[in-house]
Amino acid sequence: MSVNMNLNDDALQHETEPKGAIINGNKPIDQLEAANRFILAQAHEKMHDNRLWDLRKKRDAQMHLIPEWEELRQLASDIKEHTLEHLAYYLEIFEKNAKANGIHVYWAIDAEECNAIAIKIMKDHKTRTLVKSKSMLGEECGLRHAVEKEGIIVIETDLGERIQQLDNEDPSHVVVPAVHKSRTDVSRVFTKTLNAQAGNNDIHYLAETQRETNRPYILKAEAGMTGGNFLVAETGAVVVCTNEGNADLSANTPKLHIVTVGIEKVIPKLEHLAVFIRLLSRSALGSPITQYTSYFRGPRQQGGEMHVILVDNTRSTRLADKQFKAGLKCIRCGACMNTCPVFRRSGGLSYGSTYAGPIGLILSPGYNKHKFRNLPFASTLNGSCANVCPVKINIHEQIFTWRVVLAEKGELSFTKRVMMQAAGKILAHPSLYRAAISNADRALKYLPHFLVYNNLNTWGRQRDLPFTPKETFHSWYERNYMKKGKVHE
Amino acid sequence: MKVGLFIPCYMDALEPEVGVSTLKLLERFNLDITYPFDQTCCGQLMTNTGCQKEAAATEALFVKNFAYFDYIVMPSGSCTHQVRANFTAIEQTEDVKHVRRNTYDLVEFLHDIIRVDAFPWASFPYKVAIHYNCNALRGLRHASMSELREPYFSKPKDLLKKVRGVEFVDLERPDECCGFGGTFSVFEEGVSAKMGQDKVIDQYKSGAEYVVSADSSCLMHQKGCAQRMKLPLKYVHIVQILNGDLQ
Numbered sequence: 001m002s003v004n005m006n007l008n009d010d011a012l013q014h015e016t017e018p019k020g021a022i023i024n025g026n027k028p029i030d031q032l033e034a035a036n037r038f039i040l041a042q043a044h045e046k047m048h049d050n051r052l053w054d055l056r057k058k059r060d061a062q063m064h065l066i067p068e069w070e071e072l073r074q075l076a077s078d079i080k081e082h083t084l085e086h087l088a089y090y091l092e093i094f095e096k097n098a099k100a101n102g103i104h105v106y107w108a109i110d111a112e113e114c115n116a117i118a119i120k121i122m123k124d125h126k127t128r129t130l131v132k133s134k135s136m137l138g139e140e141c142g143l144r145h146a147v148e149k150e151g152i153i154v155i156e157t158d159l160g161e162r163i164q165q166l167d168n169e170d171p172s173h174v175v176v177p178a179v180h181k182s183r184t185d186v187s188r189v190f191t192k193t194l195n196a197q198a199g200n201n202d203i204h205y206l207a208e209t210q211r212e213t214n215r216p217y218i219l220k221a222e223a224g225m226t227g228g229n230f231l232v233a234e235t236g237a238v239v240v241c242t243n244e245g246n247a248d249l250s251a252n253t254p255k256l257h258i259v260t261v262g263i264e265k266v267i268p269k270l271e272h273l274a275v276f277i278r279l280l281s282r283s284a285l286g287s288p289i290t291q292y293t294s295y296f297r298g299p300r301q302q303g304g305e306m307h308v309i310l311v312d313n314t315r316s317t318r319l320a321d322k323q324f325k326a327g328l329k330c331i332r333c334g335a336c337m338n339t340c341p342v343f344r345r346s347g348g349l350s351y352g353s354t355y356a357g358p359i360g361l362i363l364s365p366g367y368n369k370h371k372f373r374n375l376p377f378a379s380t381l382n383g384s385c386a387n388v389c390p391v392k393i394n395i396h397e398q399i400f401t402w403r404v405v406l407a408e409k410g411e412l413s414f415t416k417r418v419m420m421q422a423a424g425k426i427l428a429h430p431s432l433y434r435a436a437i438s439n440a441d442r443a444l445k446y447l448p449h450f451l452v453y454n455n456l457n458t459w460g461r462q463r464d465l466p467f468t469p470k471e472t473f474h475s476w477y478e479r480n481y482m483k484k485g486k487v488h489e
Numbered sequence: 490m491k492v493g494l495f496i497p498c499y500m501d502a503l504e505p506e507v508g509v510s511t512l513k514l515l516e517r518f519n520l521d522i523t524y525p526f527d528q529t530c531c532g533q534l535m536t537n538t539g540c541q542k543e544a545a546a547t548e549a550l551f552v553k554n555f556a557y558f559d560y561i562v563m564p565s566g567s568c569t570h571q572v573r574a575n576f577t578a579i580e581q582t583e584d585v586k587h588v589r590r591n592t593y594d595l596v597e598f599l600h601d602i603i604r605v606d607a608f609p610w611a612s613f614p615y616k617v618a619i620h621y622n623c624n625a626l627r628g629l630r631h632a633s634m635s636e637l638r639e640p641y642f643s644k645p646k647d648l649l650k651k652v653r654g655v656e657f658v659d660l661e662r663p664d665e666c667c668g669f670g671g672t673f674s675v676f677e678e679g680v681s682a683k684m685g686q687d688k689v690i691d692q693y694k695s696g697a698e699y700v701v702s703a704d705s706s707c708l709m710h711q712k713g714c715a716q717r718m719k720l721p722l723k724y725v726h727i728v729q730i731l732n733g734d735l736q
Contacts, residue, residue, distance in 0.1 A: 036679035045683070053662070060635065069638040339636065341666045345683045378677065380670030380684075381537065382623035387636030400575075403539030412539065416676070420535045424543030427498070427534070428550050430527040437502045458675045462682035463713030466503045473501045473508035477524055 012043035013184040013201065020169065020349025026371050031378045034350035035342075038180075048180050049344040055176075056338045058286020059388065066282070076279055077392035079272050080329035084319060090233040090266045091310065097236025101298035104307040111141035114311045118143060118225070118258055119150050121307050125256050127152055127222040133240070133247035134158040135227025136174055136332050137262050137311055140354045155217040157246035159210055166193040172348030172356065175284045175334040180347045224250035226296075228261035228308075229331065230276060234269040237297040238308060241280060241290040248294050257299065259308040263315050264328040276331060279390035284333040318366055323401050327362050329391040336385035336395055342378055351375060358385035362398040365406065373411040376402035437472060492522045493558035495551075495592075497565045497705070498530040504705045506734075507726040511564040511595060514732040517610075518603055525554040533571040536578065537671050545578040548585075552576075556584040560602065561592040564728050566625020566703050567671075569594035574628055594629055595728060596703045600644040607651055611733035614654030618697035619645055620688075620711065622704035623666050631703065635664050645703055645727055652730055658695040665691075669710035685714035693720045700724050 018041040021034040039045050063069045083090055095105045108114035114137075122130060130152055138144060144154045144165070156162040160177035164170065167189045171177030178186065183201040190196035196209045226247045230239040238259050240247040251257045267273060281290045299306040318324055337343045337357030348356035353364040353372055361379055364372035376399050385395040406412060412420075426432045459465065471479075492515065496508040515522050532547035551572065555561045563569055572592040579585060599605045625631045632643035649655045668674070668684025675681075689711055692700050702708050705726050712724040729735055 032677050032679060035677075039679055039683045049687070063638050066638070341668065341684050342677075342680055345680050345687075376539075377673075378680075380623065380666045380668060380673050380681075382666035382670070383627035384623075384636055384664075384666070387627065387634055400537070400539075403537070404541055405539070407539035407541070416538055417540075420538050420540040420543045424535050424540065424545075424547060427530040427532065428546030430529055430550070433498075433529040437498075458678045459713070461678060462717060463685065463710065464716040465713065466709050469503065469505050471505065473496045473505035474526075476505055476509060477512075478526075481524070482526075 012047055012182050015041055015043045015182075017041070017181060017185040018044055018347065020172070020347065021352030023352050026368070028371060028373050029352035029375065031346065031350050031352065031374055034352070035346035035378070038347040038350055039345060044180065044182065045345060045347075047182060048347060051176075051179055052173075052338045052344045055284075055286055056335075056388070059283055059335060059338065060286075062282040062286050062288065066278070072275060072279055073390055073392050076275050076331075076390055077329060079267060079275060080391050081326075083267055084264065084325065084328055087263065087266070087319060090268055091263055093233040093268075094231050094236055094266050095310075097233065098238075098308060099236070101236045102306070103236065103298055104305070106307065106309045108309050108311045108313070110313045111143075111311075114141045114260055114309055114313065115143050115146035117309050118260060119147060119152075121256070121258055122147070122152060122223050123150070125222055125305075127256070129153045129155065129217055129221040130223045130225055131155050131157050131218050131221040131250045131254065132225040133227070133242060133250040134161040134171070134177065135225070135260060136354065137227050137260050137313075138225070139171060140262075140313060141260070141311065143260065153217070155214060155221070157214060157218065157244075157250050158242070159207065159244060159246075162210055162214065163189060166190070170349065170354070173334055173337055174332045174355070174359075180349065218249050218253050221254045223256040223258060224252070224254040225258045225260065226251050228259050228265055229280070230273055231261060231266040231308075231310075232270055232273055233266055235297060237295055239273060240294045240296065241277070241292065242294075243285075243287075243291045245292045248292060251294070251296060252300065255300070255304050257296070257304070257306045259296070259306070260311060261308065263310050263312055264330075276390075280331060280333055283335040283388065283390040314366055323405070324362065324366060324398055326393050327359070327366070327398065329393050330359055330363070331391060332359075333390055335388040335390065339384045339388045340379075341382065341384070342380065346378070351378070358395045358399070359393070362393075362395060362402060365402055369406065369409060369411055373406050374413070376400075376406065434474070490520055491557070491559045492520045493555045493561045494522055494524045495528060495531075495555065495561060495563040495568070496524070497563060497568045499709070500564065500705050503709065504726070507564055507705055507728060510726070510728045510732045510734050511562075514728055515562065517732075518605070520603075523558070528554050531568040531571045532578070533568060533575075533671060536571060536575050541578040548576050548579045552579070552582075552585050552588050555588050555592075559591065560598065561588060562595060562598045563592070564595040564703070564726060565705070566594045566596070566622045566629050566631060567706060569597070570624035570628035594625060594631075594703060596625070596631055596644050596648060597629060599648055599731070605648070605651070608648075608731050608733070611731055612653035612736055613649075613699075613730045614656075615698045616656045616658050616696055617649065617699045617701050617730075618658050618660055618692050618695050619643070619649075620667065620692075620700050620702040620704075620707055621645070621664050622702060622707050623664075625703055626664055632664075645701070648727065648731060649701070655730070658697045660691050660695050662691055667707050667711055669707045671706070674710055681710070682714065685710050686718065689715040689718065689720055689722060692722055698723065701727050701730060703727050 187201040535544035
């Protein structure tokens with residue numbers, strides 16, 4: 001494969017959009033296969049890498065404007081850890097205060113129950129159309145599809161999420177769901193689904209088309225749905241952060257507002273909210289704050305209703321697992337995805353999971369160890385993710401720990417298992433090891449074959465092989481030192 | 490000061506000259522250096538794949554070879570990190586703890602332990618880009634990290650500044666992973682190679698003549714990418730400059 005160093009915009013607009021991982025029931029997702037297809041779409045890959053690296057750079061710039069940045073991260077981490085230690089306590093306070101505000105509160109043990117509760121509320125209110133703002137919990141629960149099955153029209157109101165809905169694709173990123181698409185890709189989707197002019201890929205035209213076609217639904221919808229970035233226990237309020245104001249349209253236009261939110265989103269007090277608001281958008285997009293930070297403390301007057309569904313869906317199990325509990329601190333900013341060199345080159349859809357990128361590597365196997373067993377290997381363990389995480393989740397250490405857990409549970413691929421058994425044996429025995437690399441020809445045959453137990457074609461497909469020296473360090477040492485009596489042993 | 494020298498397995502077989510430079514450089518400082526003859530590998534291969542059971546005997550062998558030294562030194566940040574942070578497949582005896590506590594990468598050893606203040610024998614009048622291995626950077630803290638709000642420092646740069654003529658050039662993405670990642674380089678070949686290609690393009694655009702690192706493993710991968718792309722970059726281990734081997 002040749003490497004094109006000068007891909008221009010024209011190449012991007014003419015290139016076919018790469019699609020995500022092949023999903024086949026419970027079969028392990030082959031992230032690498034999808035990533036390789038993503039990389040073959042050279043212009044898309046480059047666009048994706050540049051867009052997300054740009055977010056990382058903006059995030060760094062914001063960080064440098066805040067002298068107390070590292071203290072803020074520590075504070076945010078401490079608040080989350082404290083809350084998780086006393087999760088039941090703060091959830092009950094939230095419930096009590098929310099109810100006092102006139103909010104209906106429900107508890108859902110899993111996705112199914114969450115969807116069933118939401119559907120029942122909507123049916124009780126004779127809902128034909130639901131306008132929905134972006135929610136990762138909604139994605140996690142497959143909520144949109146479940147509601148659509150009941151004959152209710154669901155309209156996503158976030159631009160990126162709407163693009164993905166119309167293209168029948170999951171969001172590829174928790175904050176920028178259509179970041180893998182070019183404007184021509186979006187134009188193609190809108191031409192097919194919204195009757196947009198074919199070939200018009202002007203971004204203003206595209207945004208306007210989405211707005212004009214979405215607004216009528218917002219006006220006539222009987223129900224609105226949002227997720228929740230934070231639940232403030234002290235005040236019983238739900239906080240939603242967006243950049244398009246679409247959550248406010250979804251929540252405020254129809255009389256019925258339903259919130260679906262994970263139980264880990266609760267924070268104790270209003271004063272703690274400021275810490276997270278300062279970190280969230282700076283980490284996510286490199287902007288000081290989201291355009292809209294909406295604080296829903298109760299139903300609207302004049303017949304409004306507000307319903308909050310608190311969803312567990314594996315969270316209490318994670319909470320009991322010391323090794324992976326810290327993953328619950330996540331505030332879904334996506335900073336780990338933006339900085340991850342693997343994510344930027346693979347695309348979020350290659351992970352075949354609601355949560356992609358570094359945070360996805362540690363959350364996904366918690367939902368299904370078998371299906372997501374390959375994900376913790378889609379990492380070089382470089383650690384950049386943990387450094388950008390605003391709540392200091394030890395992401396790369398958890399990726400490492402997942403590998404150990406998966407190996408123990410027999411979830412390593414056959415190749416990896418056999419190779420590591422052989423390597424473990426040879427490397428523990430100096431004589432076997434020396435035999436394996438006894439001369440340069442053998443060494444080249446075994447290395448990287450021997451070290452990484454794969455065939456040379458894999459190394460050599462896009463990289464030249466290392467130069468083969470005449471002798472190993474070991475034999476050089478033997479020749480120059482042992483025979484001259486320089487050895488101290 | 491009894492120093493045990495560990496030469497990583499890939500270096501032993503593929504970059505023996507880096508091992509030789511390391512030994513020769515350390516000999517200049519009047520240390521009592523031993524290369525234990527029965528050494529093999531740090532076990533990172535198995536450990537990073539999650540195979541603790543398979544890594545245990547290799548870790549035990551390492552400890553057996555090196556328990557009797559005051560310091561264990563190796564020209565690799567990555568292997569050092571493996572010993573220091575991840576030698577957990579075996580029971581944590583006093584020997585194991587001693588080895589883990591006293592294992593140093595060459596840069597750390599020169600910079601923090603014996604505190605070398607000059608390399609008068611070395612000169613290197615070239616434009617140099619530094620590559621930080623991720624374990625050396627984020628695990629051992631060879632330098633400040635671009636993701637954190639912290640004062641700038643760089644141990645490899647501090648050492649290279651003591652060599653006549655070295656001129657530094659900056660990369661657009663100074664501490665982005667190059668995609669080697671051990672077994673990642675072959676198990677996840679497509680992404681690994683793409684990351685490597687992007688890395689060497691960044692190095693090429695920086696105007697560097699040489700790329701220097703405290704880890705040969707990343708360099709092997711980058712060199713392979715650069716050669717395939719026919720980019721005129723040269724890759725050297727930091728010890729080769731510090732020992733004055735390349736003038």
